[in-house]
Each structure stands twice: as C-alpha cells, then as structure tokens.
Amino acid sequence: MRCAVLNLRKASRVMTRLYEDIMKPxxxxxxxxxxxxxxxxxxPVGITRLAEALSMDxxxxxxxxRPLAREGxxxxxRASGDRRARQVSLSDAGLARxxxxxxxxxxxxxxxxxxxxxxxxxxxxxDLRAVVERGGERIAE
Amino acid sequence: MRCAVLNLRKASRVMTRLYEDIMKPxxxxxxxxxxxxxxxxxxPVGITRLAEALSMDxxxxxxxxRPLAREGxxxxxRASGDRRARQVSLSDAGLARxxxxxxxxxxxxxxxxxxxxxxxxxxxxxDLRAVVERGGERIAE
DNA sequence: TCGAATAATGTGCATATACACTTTAATCAT
DNA sequence: ATGATTAAAGTGTATATGCACATTATTCGA
Numbered sequence: 001m002r003c004a005v006l007n008l009r010k011a012s013r014v015m016t017r018l019y020e021d022i023m024k025p026x027x028x029x030x031x032x033x034x035x036x037x038x039x040x041x042x043x044p045v046g047i048t049r050l051a052e053a054l055s056m057d058x059x060x061x062x063x064x065x066r067p068l069a070r071e072g073x074x075x076x077x078r079a080s081g082d083r084r085a086r087q088v089s090l091s092d093a094g095l096a097r098x099x100x101x102x103x104x105x106x107x108x109x110x111x112x113x114x115x116x117x118x119x120x121x122x123x124x125x126x127d128l129r130a131v132v133e134r135g136g137e138r139i140a141e
Numbered sequence: 142m143r144c145a146v147l148n149l150r151k152a153s154r155v156m157t158r159l160y161e162d163i164m165k166p167x168x169x170x171x172x173x174x175x176x177x178x179x180x181x182x183x184x185p186v187g188i189t190r191l192a193e194a195l196s197m198d199x200x201x202x203x204x205x206x207r208p209l210a211r212e213g214x215x216x217x218x219r220a221s222g223d224r225r226a227r228q229v230s231l232s233d234a235g236l237a238r239x240x241x242x243x244x245x246x247x248x249x250x251x252x253x254x255x256x257x258x259x260x261x262x263x264x265x266x267x268d269l270r271a272v273v274e275r276g277g278e279r280i281a282e
Numbered sequence: 283t284c285g286a287a288t289a290a291t292g293t294g295c296a297t298a299t300a301c302a303c304t305t306t307a308a309t310c311a312t
Numbered sequence: 313a314t315g316a317t318t319a320a321a322g323t324g325t326a327t328a329t330g331c332a333c334a335t336t337a338t339t340c341g342a
Binding site for chain 2: 004006007009010011013014016018019031054057105112115116120123125128131134136
C-alpha cells in the first residue's frame, strides 16, 4: 500500500533486524549503539536535549538509558547547577564497548550500501532527514 | 549521523506520531490500521502468511492482533482443514471501523505529501520498498 | 518575597518488536 | 504404520515507544 507510515515502519523492522544480526557480537542493539554514539558526540548532556536530538520522546529515552546504565556503559548524574537536571555521560566501559561495536556497525553500513547501492542509499538518507526535519516540528509545540 | 538504521527509526518515530495525531479520533493506532487493511485485502489468512506480508515477526503479529480481537474488530478462528492453523478475518465491526479511519488516514497522507512534496514522497516510498524487498529476504532463510 | 508559571525529570499504563523455547499437528521416509 | 521431520502457532522475557500524570526545582511577576 502507498502508505508512508506503513512503509517506514516495515523498512525500519527489516533494517533493524539486519543491523541486529551483524552487531550482535557487540552486545549492543542498534538503538543502544545509536544512543552511545549520540552521548559520546555531545559529552555530558541533559535528557531532554538528548531526546530532541534523537527525535525520541523524553520518557522513552529515560527507559532506553536504563539497560546501558545498568551495564555501566554510561552514567546519569545529578547536575551541579540545576538540581532537577541530570547529565548523561559515556563511561570508559561505554567507550570501550563502542570501539568493539564500530567495526560491526561499519560492516552493517557496507552491507546496506551493497543492498541498495550508494546512490540510492544517499538519496534515502536525505529523504529520511527531510521527514525528521519537516515532520518533527510538532515536538516543539 | 549517516546511519541507515538510526535514520529509518527516527523517521519512523516522527511519521508514526504524525499519523497517530491525525488518526486518533478513529481509535486506531497506525499499526492497527495497517493490520486491519492487510486483513481486509487478504480475506481469511493465516498468521504466518500475514506476518510475512507485513515483514513482521510472527510472534509480534500474534500480540498485535490481541487488542483488535479484544475489541471485536477481527476474529481469529481455528482453520477447518489444518488444526494447527488459525485464520484471521475482518469482522463487520472491523470494516465499520476502517470506514471511520479511512478519511483520517487520507488526511494524514495528504499532510505527508504536503510536507515532502509528491515527487519526493513517491521516491521515498520506492526506496523503502527496495529496503524491504532486498533486506527482507533473511526472513525466508 | 512569595505565589504562579515554567522547566526537568520520573512513573503507570498500553502497545510494538522479536528471539528462544515450547506445544501441537501434519507430512514424510522407511 | 510409525518414528522423524517439518510446520503453525503460542509463551516468557527483554527492549522500544509514547501519552497522561506526578514530582521537584527554578524562575518570574506583582
């Protein structure tokens, strides 16, 4: 069917399984890997800001952090200034885990490019970003 | 980041919220709507076959059927021939619900086309289908 | 300064997702 | 015919997702 949400969700399921398979030896699921990468790129960062960067609901992020914090891959600490806020940081173990996962992630990327072709993949990524940019503004309401 | 699974999942979240908002008055979530449409198109259909059509794990489908069966929108009955199999069918209430939801779905489609432009949306749908076709074959292994 | 509005986060609940394992029934090979 | 294999489906467990509501702390206006 020519339905945007159905086709996005279907493709999302397929791609998630592909990355999961390849990245399994790292012990990280694709979402968890993305989360660690996002935290590494932003240094200590608040939950709300991190959620916005991932176009993810804040409360979803809170729970997605849990298994990673449980494993000690990142830390969630009360901020020094604002006592409401919490800062998420990558731990040394988290960085080490990322280094295990990165080659596997690159292999999954390679496999994806092989499936679709570089040009089509680039085009798809651009269109997906357009969806996020143009459709994601409701979040700020 | 130039990551296929991250961008697909992000876009999927954004688009899901957009459709959810618009379709809310129907009482159907996007996944549930897609499921009813898929059942309507296939008449009485087995769980495994339906799951394949949706690129969805069979056990996920089993659980996704539950709230719809609970509301009486579809029925799940033992097949006459094979006593292992179950047949999923759309009920009259399901059909009625679909007719409530369809105009809302069309509005969500219209809004999506407005956000991306017709041409870009068509291109995106084609690329997503390519992901499903080329990446989804692992399921058959 | 103190009460109201705002901001950052967490919880309860429900759905979505899928792997590993189990159960039951059909089919197939000998 | 019967034991082995295959096929259809369900369950246990864990993560992913987000809305409604609650909590706590900051900020801001009179």
